[in-house]
Amino acid sequence: MIALYRLDKTVESKIAALLDTEEHPVVYFYSIRSILDHMMTPFVVITSEPYAEEMASLSLPVVTLSIDLNDIKDKVDSLREAGKTVEQIVVCASENEKSWLEKEFELEPDTVGCPCLFHATENVNLRGAEEPFTYLAPVWDTSIRRSKPPHGEWHLVEPSLSTIRRAVQQAVSLVPFTRDRLREKLLMGAVVDSLHDAVIAVDRQSRITLVNEQAKMLLGLSGDVLGRPITDYIPHSDMLRVLKTGRQELGDVATVLDRSIVINRIPVIVKDQVVGAVSNFKEISDIQKMEMSLRKKLHESGLEARYRLENIIGTSAQIRETKQHAALFAKSNATVLITGESGTGKELFAQGIHLESGRALGPFLAVNCAALPESLLESELFGYEEGAFTGAKKGGKPGLFELAHGGTLFLDEIGEMTLRIQVHLLRVLQERRVRRVGGERVIPVDVRIIVATNRNLEREIEKGQFRSDLYYRINMLKLEVPSLRERLDDIPALIDSMIQEMNEQHEQKIVTLDTEIYLLFQQHHWPGNVRELRNVVERMVLLSRDGMVHVEDVAWLFQGKKRISRTDDEYYGSLIPRFTEEMNQEASKIRDALEKAKHNRTVAAKALGMDRTTLWRKMKQYQIE
């Protein structure tokens, strides 16, 4: 389709006559508005020089008609033929046409056959001219016709038929291109609309060339805003500054219509010239939501805290007290120092505190300070900037402090950390900001720190291996996890839960363990604590036959190993003296329940809140008939 924009009627009809209108229908437009209403139709615009500029912001293919020196000569000839005297000429045309005509006149001054003066229509002032001139203007220059020259009248110059034919040929050749452009435009529109970010772009004159739905929504724009100056909607738009300076502005925060938004403004530069600017922006609350969901995804891929405090097995007074302290510590944001022998479950407590805290939805990241060499641990914790060292990843890498933002960072085996990293860590803990290795920027972080150690840090300070200032900073809330030796009563429940877990993992079905096994296990010294117990139970499960494990099957596991300091006589003698107070209480509860249930084990188990197998095991353990 060919669109004719603000052309003279005679020129319009000549163009239409030259076109095969079946193949290239002609549409006539007299305002930008009406063109905007048809933007979804692929067309090429033919217009005259003064209106070509208006088209620029619409990014449509435009063919421009203008008059030349030959057209002026033809007009002068026809005036002379009609008996008019033409001695001096004044030509008024648009700024562009005027400068072309001047150049042509300089090159071939004899073409017209008389002196010519050229004026730009925009600032023409012919008043007071004394000489009788012949006044000429292009046929499409409607504004000039409204003013009357001092002597005589305006004579309108038309472009020659060959000029019109060239313009028509050019327009026809551009038609396929407009279809591609439209397709691209639709695609671009779909892409821009599909973005979660709001996007708005302006041209050099700060007229809006692109805007997506999100931008309209956040800026409260409605209707067709394309082609309109951005200042009509945002009077002091910062885009004007970017157009002027050509410098990008990233991460600016502003309030628009009561919403806090973060904005990036980027100049569009072609061949060192600023030809426009694009701005993308987003509501801060959206960014926070995205951050949260990203973090959640990170958790799903293995960075999640899984153990809640209530999942930590054990009902002994020691473990109950530790859990109570942990639940209290979870309410605060202060650093927690977890101490305890290796394998006691320090990491489980760290996870439990995180999940019990207000940061439960944030990330939980853990790093074992003993497992990484110094430089690796440093870049792991604090991240690094691009080029910080040979092999540093392009674009740098965020450290665990940044990744744990809004959540908890668990530093296991902190006693193994070198003094240099201790200094770096202390600074981050004091300032709550990290500076990546090799970087300048400081990044604020909101991270709760939990550290753990099985070393005696006070002794490490005496030996000069641990900084006392760091110790005082991390030793705000101290959680001491008891060794397994100190809570032997928890062993049966731990074994049961481990067996259940492993049965599921190994698809094995162990129904029963000899009661003696529990007793045997409660005799062991367990230097490796719960971790060692888990290993032993795993081996036991793998060695089991027909769903039964007998004491003879496992006794060898403890051969040559240190026992709790109890004599064999105690072990093989009466079992009662070896029961703790809690066990005695449990035994008498079971006796009572059985009596009440008239020795119906199903009823008694129900009353005790345990299943039949557990009741049966406990009856064997406490030798209840």
Ligand SMILES: Nc1ncnc2c1ncn2[C@@H]1O[C@H](COP(=O)(O)OP(=O)(O)OP(=O)(O)O)[C@@H](O)[C@H]1O
């Ligand atoms: N109360 C518990 N209930 C169930 N499993 C436990 C319990 N305590 C520890 N475990 C298990 O014991 C193993 C060791 O636990 P964890 O890694 O938390 O110990 P740790 O004290 O952090 O050890 P280390 O000092 O060596 O880092 C893990 O497999 C864990 O699942």
